Amino acid sequence: MVTIKELTREEYWLPGNSSCPGCPAALGLRMLGKALEGKFVLVVPASCTTVIQGIYPATPSRVPLLNIAFAASASAASGLRAALRIRGLKVPVVVWAGDGGTADIGLQALSGAAERNEDILYICYDNEAYQNTGIQRSGATPYGAWTTTTPLGKREHKKDVPMIVAAHGVPYVATASIAYPLDFVEKVRKAASKSGFRYIHLHAPCPVGWRFPPSKTVEVGRLAVETGMWILYEIEDGVLRLTGRSRVLLDPSKRKPIEEYLRAQGRFSHLDERDVEELKRYVEARWRELKKLLEERGGCLR
């Protein structure tokens, strides 16, 4: 287990960038930079991360960074990987994409790269909507959440992208949360130590889109995990295991009521009892599936 003290004091995503106060993307990028100590190359599709870099010629990135079109990150990274391989450079190629660029428009390229087992690390920072264009629903927006295109709340549940990626049989898939930076750092390092297609889905509460004060980003992220709404796990070579805080939450009584998570955010403020029940049912079902998988098959997905 890494400790905060072991992390470098060096910053690779510089302060003074254009992110909103309490931005989970900037937080995640900072952790990513420290985890790999600046030794990687970034590919970023259209998203908040395009914008928070600021305006030419400024950049907060101390690693080489290729911005690319919305749907193109996994394939651009595949090409970049090939080029670096030809040059004999082993430096990790890391995609840093939003949930829209991952679950929706970029899913085809992501699936293609995963199926080809491209030697890249793909990180999706999931702020559960198209935040950059002003909070529209994405496939990763949870049931009930208000967005500008779901003014009465989304009627569908969140698309389970990490499991979709896992179904490609890639060497490493993990979920993480910006509220648990050391868990994230560890997963990034483990992923970087492997080759082939690696995927980390990073839960990233966004104060602007989720309607909570910017000082509460980490708190909301923790509540997501503590209530079981977001589950921390990793899948190594097809075997799932819970990690960090989620390890102790298989027992439903250990989980905080999801209302605590919902109440912390304005985007759920309109939910009625039926909506809350639907979310509970969904969360319970997901945990039941996981429990079954872990107890009956030792977490083996294949």
Add this chain to the structure above:
Amino acid sequence: MSRLVISGNEAVALGVKLSRVQVVAAYPITPQTAIVEKIAEYVEKGELRAEFIRVESEHSAMAACIGAAAGGARAFTATSSQGLLYMSEMVFWAGGARLPIVMAVVTRALAPPWSIWCDHNDALSQRDSGWVQLWAESVQEVLDMTIQAFRVAEDEEVLLPVMVCLDGFILSHAYEPADIPEQSAVDSFLPEKKPAPYWLDPSKPAAYCTIAAPDTYMEFRYEMYRAMKNAERVIKEVDEEWCRLTGRSYGGLVDCYRCDDAEVAILLCGAWAGDAKEAVDILRRKGVKAGVVRLRATRPFPTEDLRAVVEGMDALAVVDRSLSPGLPSILWSEVRAALYDSVKRVYVKGFIAGLGGRDVTPGDFIRIVHSTLEGFRRGEPGEVEWIGLRGGESGHH
């Protein structure tokens, strides 16, 4: 040097191999497929040391080429028609990012209705993307042009992607004898890929393709515009250098056939220039002083060369294998715009022919020349005429 009978598609693949391309990412589509199949074979057999990325779409093919080129590699893809439109977002990206990628576009009609046959609307739809667009007439030219394309693209005064356009089936599947240059000759002409001045060098971190505010965006575009201007000179220089190496020159941006004393000329791009040339030979025997102006480049558009060539001609027949509904055709309007400032403006009449692979014969080109001369003599406006339309323009189809 050896002489082989090969198809247009094989010529592209051979050109790619001789150019020692390092990354290929491609997706199948008729009539382009044979190119990537052949390249895959070269790679599997170890004849070409390249990374072959078997992407899941054309959008990804171009994205992968962009990633590869941004990583400093020599990258290639090929496509046609729907594939080109599907990748269009990334086509413009490659142009804007100034990445020296080469792409073969085997021209094919756009759906609906579905058609796999030759038409130029696919390639020409991308004419404002910042890609150099070159057009071949023969299998030999396809081979030579593919190799030349990398030199043009990678020239530091250019640094723009280049499309090598070849007519679907008419050229892609035509077998012709071609001289295959020695690898050593190509190596001397096209040295091993050095990374462009800017690439994602891990030892020199920089961010690429970030946001440009209104106070810098225009300068990026102006640089692209200037690079395209430079390409005019570089394409000619490369053509001349190739000639010194192989004895073959194609005339730079425009290939002029019997134009010196011509009173009328057919202007077009692509493989059907061969039929136009045949028509011109027949017309010449009958005393009509005709010629052919074949555009080898539609981007950069050869405005100055074109003015010089048609100076002194009475009339020009612009034959488009594409349509711009409401305009109504692409080369016609571009040629007219280019010639507007001529000292003595030549009469220009437009023709739309061969859409979706409809056959166009030397006889059609002869009729086109007569119609143009008639329009010129009568002083009619040079509006666009459809060739070979069933029932004629006012008829029932």
